[in-house]
Amino acid sequence: MTRARTLRIDRIACTGHGLCAELLPELVDLDEWGYPVLAQAAVPARLESHARRAVAACPVLALRTERPPR
């Protein structure tokens, strides 16, 4: 069984552009200053392509997905 990928935010790099919340609203919300709030870190299979797009769209490369360590 493959394990779900998880979202990871580099909180120092993040400057609150908010594109992740626009492209992946199922998993990412924004606080009142535009910084991401994760509803959950695990990315369901059906959202994987959306997650990839959100990762690619982040202008400061602060968003990534990774396989959790075994």
Add this chain to the structure above:
Amino acid sequence: MNSSAPTPSAAYRTTATGTPAGARLLAGWYDTGRPADLNEHLLRYGPPPVAMARGHRHSMPLLRAVEAAGLTGRGGAGFPTAAKLRAVAARRGRAVVVVNAMESEPPSRKDQFLLAVAPHLVLDGAVLAAEAVGADTVHICLPRGRPAQYQQLHTALGDRGRAHLDVVSLLLHALPHTYVSSESTSLVRWLNGGEARPLGNPPRSHERGVARLPTLVHNAETLAHLALVARYGPDWYRQTGTSDEPGTTLVTVSGAVAAPGVLEVALGTPLATLLDGAGGPTEPLRAVLLGGFAGVWLPAGHLRTPLTRHDLAELGAAPGAGALVALPRAACGLTETARVLAYLAAHSARQCGPCRLGLPAVAEDFAALAAGRPDPDLLSRLHRRTGLLPDRGACRHPDGAARLAASALRTFADDVDHHLTRGACPNAHRPPLLPVPPAEPPEAWR
């Protein structure tokens, strides 16, 4: 804090009450009433048993002893010491050991005190840990602004050098003294030539830390315990404390107690006994602050709770680095908390959104609440903003501030009502109790 004198006799209780039974780290201090220089240390303990720390990384006697002892970190997080040692020992090649003696919690003095009265116990632990993980360098990190402490350790290291006691080299550093510069990644970043501000993960320090080498960062007190476990073994270590959380721990008791100071107590000692050990409350108490500025306000009704992670977890609290402050009934917990939050906001590293924007906003709301000048949305806004701080920073600074704010709203719920509906309570105008440094940004990060 700019206190420059670690001389224990001036600031702390002396041996007037005699040697408390079961003192370990402080046994020498209780016996003699003076800091132990190298001669005295060697007379009492002999040289560090480095042979214990040699051998294969899985079967090495020291690692097995620390594991069997159940020693946990005394810097606040309470992580099993053996697991950290093992993680670094398991990496290939040379490693580095860092002694974290930054002690940035303003109500905590225990590491400063320990280093003043038994510096060589801490240094022995560092040397043993270095041997165990294959390090040839130990970095000792102190905060700037304590020149007397720096000088004393400089002398201690000189004495060890002349005695040819250690194979590893021990280097002393004075780092910018900010609240978050004590975070282990801040130390690693500074030692690598950067600013003493926390880093996010990965890579974790045990994988790639100082000079890109596997790096073990331990609190000063943790290493002193390790030095004793190496000498006397796990069975001795487990003779006190609870079976799940054995051993002793240092606590700093302050606030409304007759004799504020540093005590060594068995884990599992009730909080009320800690207060009694510091002379007892000087007036009826409303609450205690446990775990420092990143800690939790506990109502006085919980004072019979034993000092263990297990018992305190049920109350949403933790021993942290063992700082306990007694708040009298005639004090305003909201005002005290507002001052702390303002300081925590000013001392954040300003790297992540929650610390740059969320924490100052929470501090501002709390100040309005403490002053009894709330707007109609204040309480719900404060709850929402506080709830959005945890788990959203590179380090745990916003989590700690949120924990403190949330516990204040719980523990001082009656005061919250008063401040919301009738303005600040009379106690809000009393002189403040907690030792809160000015809420100004740090002067330097490098």
